Amino acid sequence: MKLTATQERILHAAAGRPSHDIEPLPPNVNAGIRQRVIDGLVKRGLVEFKRGVYRISTAGHEAIGKPPKTDKPTLRSGTKQARMIELLRRPKGASIEEIVAETGWLPHTVRGTMTNALKKRLGLTLTSEKAEGEPRRYRIA
Structure with missing residues (x-):
């Protein structure tokens, strides 16, 4: 061309x-x-x-003649965000309350991190489930 x-x-x-x-x-x-x-x-x-x-x-x-860069954002270990991802990768996932207890963040910070950092920046797919009488649980699909 x-x-x-x-x-x-x-x-x-x-x-x-x-x-x-x-x-x-x-x-x-x-x-x-x-x-x-x-x-x-x-x-x-x-x-x-x-x-x-x-x-x-x-x-x-x-x-x-310049291949596109496919560098994905890297995740540093030992950070609050990394701990949040570990919780969300468990088979049962995690509730907002569990993530708040683990990270010390406020609930709105946890929800914002899910939307902006995990979904948009890292491209992770999050699912949520709500069992009767239980808090909503989120996990990485």
Whole structure:
């Protein structure tokens, strides 16, 4: 796939950014041609529009010879978050109250950590079950 010098600069810059965002575009891409340049990259599958942002795609990485980084966030052992994950990995899982007792966090901090850190950042799948007369239990699927 033959790329123009501008397309190549955009893709190389995006591949080097942690967010893989194509913005900011090079100075030679003025407001008049900005959308045409982006549309050309999207049409060729080199760029994807996700969550309101244009980012380099896997095909874009391949086109410039830079494989996409697949580094997953690492989890440090001995942290409160790591202990929370251990509790959630048990067959019976854990209740909010058990996690609060183990970490010393407030209940809203535990719920926020489940949503932001575990689900969104680490990509874990959480399930919950509520038995009659028992607290809701969460576990990692």
